[in-house]
Amino acid sequence: MGNKECPNGVAIPPPQPFMKSLKYSLKETFFPDDPLRQFKNQAASRKVVLTLQYFLPICEWGPRYTLRFLKSDVIAGITIASLAIPQGISYAKLANLPPILGLYSSFIPPLIYAMMGSSRDLAVGTVAVGSLLMASMLGKEVNYIHNPQLYLHLAFTATFFAGVFQASLGLFRLGFIVDFLSHASIVGFMGGAATVVCLQQLKSILGLERFTHHADLVSVMRSVFSQTHHWRWESAVLGCCFIFFLLITRYFSKQKPKLFWVSAMAPLTSVILGSLLVYFTHAEKHGVQVIGELKKGLNPASVTDLVFVSPYMNTAIKTGIIIGIIALAEGIAVGRSFAMFKNYHIDGNKEMIAIGTMNIVGSFTSCYLATGPFSRSAVNYNAGCKTAASNIVMAIAVMLTLLFLTPLFHYTPLVVLSAIIVSAMLGLIDYEAAIHLWKIDKFDFLVCISAYIGVVFGSVEIGLVIAVAISVLRVLLFVARPRTFVLGNIPNTGAYRNVEQYPNAKHIPGMLILEIDAPIYFTNASYLRERITRWIDEEEDRIKASGLNSLQYVILDMTAVANIDTSGISMFEEVKKIVERRGLQLVLVNPGSEVMKKLHKAKFLDEIGQRWVYLTVEEAVAACNFMLHTYQPNPKKDESGGGWNNV
């Protein structure tokens, strides 16, 4: 068999028309999930129905809706409404916006999402991190105390741009940008943001009047401890009691998932208890701040409030893009997790269009940034929701509140809202996930902890930038410094594997078999040239020391080299020269189709000779052994168990 050097040549793929391969690449990049597959071979009328169902999933599940579904959705909807009302008011305070905006934002956006969204479990509403980010970014431009009107209008404008950005990402199939926020960076970022949000609550829990406008740990601590004489014990005691109550109910529900409603109802219960307490004890006169009057009535229109003049517009655009992407990352991750549990499919790009549209419409109707927060969606899921109709039920409940019940919130103490925020935020500090990251992947842990530290000691934006930068750096570093391995033969098989991973793998005398573990691009071409040269040096040193057969062949296993660019091809030409100058022969094994195509076009295959390109390492070793034994003046006996003897 050895005299037939190359029984199965490595195929050079036939040249493809440029447009065809371009089309293929574009499809894989922008339509990896092939959303148009169901449209194939359908009648025109059917296509219209499918398109409608694609953009408005309610057209798909609506006709199949049953009374049994309705019962479940009503229960789930009322449960999440009881959570949404106090949370909405709290988060609006966090964003330095009028509390009523939190209720507005839990009315219109859920209705839009119920029609357009493809998740059955997402419960739509405002989020703490988004609110905080908005407050910190808009606060740099406009002071919300001195100019509340402009601040409010900027918030609508930022929400509008966030929606436009989200919807365009979806329309242009750029959803993969969200993937650049890795899980590790989100864990760190969310934990940091939750910490910062908790720190902010010290203001109302301690009943302080003045407070720093910075959000970082150092500023807040300095602000808190510089005015110890202003701390109000009434407020602090109340706050601690409610936090304790909320945490206890959460712990209880966690132990027995059937009792999910205990923790879901706890915030509303706290609000009612707190309001009654203030109403009867007149605690508002003893340093316990209350919400005050909330306007009755549904969302007023706000289209005319959008600000399209610089310099405010630039701030709004910047804020919109940042909060838009953070909101998307949370909404889509939450939607995907629950879809995974219930075994249905979510189209990320479609979700982006839905979330984007709901924010655009929201910005026209006095709402600010909404998405699908994890805590509320989990309650929705546990409450047994069947379809997005639970969002409609929640919206109706919020609508009734807006129409008739707002005066009841007059005496709600701010400290209860802070307690609700703190207890929700503590759940976001996922230290267990951070420990898990440390155990499995140190680099992911580094990303996570950097994001956390960046948020807590710097600002939310700094943390975000650090997390994305380190994540991207890791990818670049992987490509810039690929691993190369020496391969050896696994005894009694034809397989060649990394000798470090498989200590029983045997070196083949006279040959150095290397595996390159990444595409060969400009970023790593010089490194690989240096590294291959060093492998050859080290192998020659080793051989000199042990007095074995001298090195004759350098075999490069290209299985893992997925692609190559022109710098990579130049690298190969240089390696070939280096190898030949030392009197060695370069042998390539199993280059993939892309690599083969390019090596062929660059005439490198002609240079090296097609006979030095093999399909498997086994064949290459057999052929080299044949050469060694035929042409060498004094061939030593092959001592290894591998290669030649096993073919």
Added chain:
Amino acid sequence: MGNKECPNGVAIPPPQPFMKSLKYSLKETFFPDDPLRQFKNQAASRKVVLTLQYFLPICEWGPRYTLRFLKSDVIAGITIASLAIPQGISYAKLANLPPILGLYSSFIPPLIYAMMGSSRDLAVGTVAVGSLLMASMLGKEVNYIHNPQLYLHLAFTATFFAGVFQASLGLFRLGFIVDFLSHASIVGFMGGAATVVCLQQLKSILGLERFTHHADLVSVMRSVFSQTHHWRWESAVLGCCFIFFLLITRYFSKQKPKLFWVSAMAPLTSVILGSLLVYFTHAEKHGVQVIGELKKGLNPASVTDLVFVSPYMNTAIKTGIIIGIIALAEGIAVGRSFAMFKNYHIDGNKEMIAIGTMNIVGSFTSCYLATGPFSRSAVNYNAGCKTAASNIVMAIAVMLTLLFLTPLFHYTPLVVLSAIIVSAMLGLIDYEAAIHLWKIDKFDFLVCISAYIGVVFGSVEIGLVIAVAISVLRVLLFVARPRTFVLGNIPNTGAYRNVEQYPNAKHIPGMLILEIDAPIYFTNASYLRERITRWIDEEEDRIKASGLNSLQYVILDMTAVANIDTSGISMFEEVKKIVERRGLQLVLVNPGSEVMKKLHKAKFLDEIGQRWVYLTVEEAVAACNFMLHTYQPNPKKDESGGGWNNV
């Protein structure tokens, strides 16, 4: 053999101490060429000598210097001096600096480089692209006509920071940053810069007094054609004649490399001819501008001229970093190419220290940015230089010129300098390389042409940013959208290969064998989950259509998966759920050591079961076939030639 399910288990590498693997990663990242290898097992005194030789290579080659070397180096040195003097003056004009600076910069830096550089062929001097960049970046801050003193001082400061940046990149072993400028982007960038430089020369060739300060094509063309009535035919004729003369000599030397000195001497000849012509015809009074007086004497000190006050310092730092990295990219690429020809080794990081030091010292002695330009180094190489001593010879020749010959340049017409620049720049527009890129790699061509267009229609900085951004985007896109292939059995072998590349590869009934061609990171985890699901869908459709055996096993060949992060592991857990929900079994083949380690730590191996992890696809197929035939109620006959029958 089939009943022994896993004859060679996939090894889980033993857990390594964290510090050890960290040390290994750091070494591979920062010391891939292992520069300390020669220091191992040496006496202390020998180590001192080696360190000295490391930082001052002249200590290594100096003692071995012979008279024969000297002869060659003197000839080469005089040749490059005759090129360096006119080019130096021209490029200083291009940087809007006093012409004498070009001579200063060809005196001190070459001396420093001769001591510290490890290239034997690099001829040190100023470069056109660096000069242009400096003019455009400093020109934004300070007008060189209204405030020449400050402009000059800023140029020294920028050179100082460029040197500091270059030397620190080398000292901190960060040389790989230069690798992020791919060959393709450099071709486009250099071509664009050369075009822009040529366009700038229209000013002196047409004898125009007023000229736009913008460098882009549109502004220059508008400026040139808006003042056609100011064109001076005397100047234009002179310019065209000299360009023609220079191009002819270059063509001549290219045809017969032995006559390299013809083109090397041509610029100096042009300068002498032009000066004589002006002197005798008094053409300076007929619209032919001349250099005017050049100060006699060596470089004055300029340490005290460095500007360390904002806002100027910020401009100088920014300019320094950009011109520093561009100069490095050119110098190192040139050094490497010639080292490749002559078969010696260049240490990139050491070169950076040498180039950086020479610029720092240069900034103290009235020099501006110097590096190793390609054209001059090629002349040096062709003239037969043996060591860096040719730079010393050139420096001495320039010194003599500075001391005695500067008055001779009084009548040198600017148009001759422009002709010299144009003829040098035309050689940098490497359209053949661009065609080569188009043929081999369309994406590299896109990078190249974007850089070119960015420079020509935008600015040099825009072109640079575009080129780097597209190059990095390509790397990110590669990782975000890895290829996945279906594998089939190559008849009569145990090898499994991509069925698209090898049309004769046979599908194995009941199994879907997929190869993933990239590390599994957060950027591609969701894509891969979608894509694998789609492969399974398509395979099931295909099977349904053809009425074959139903799908039973999904085999993932992980050979090319070099690494995985925690997002990747979650992806695997999800894929396992998806696969199992369809009643299929997931099988892994040949995970590498990094991947095995992490899958083990994340307990995924226990979840999937060690028996479903195989060393080769062949073994996995054999084991699956064994299961199919043993446990299936009605096993059909295996029709393929692959797998089972061949084991």
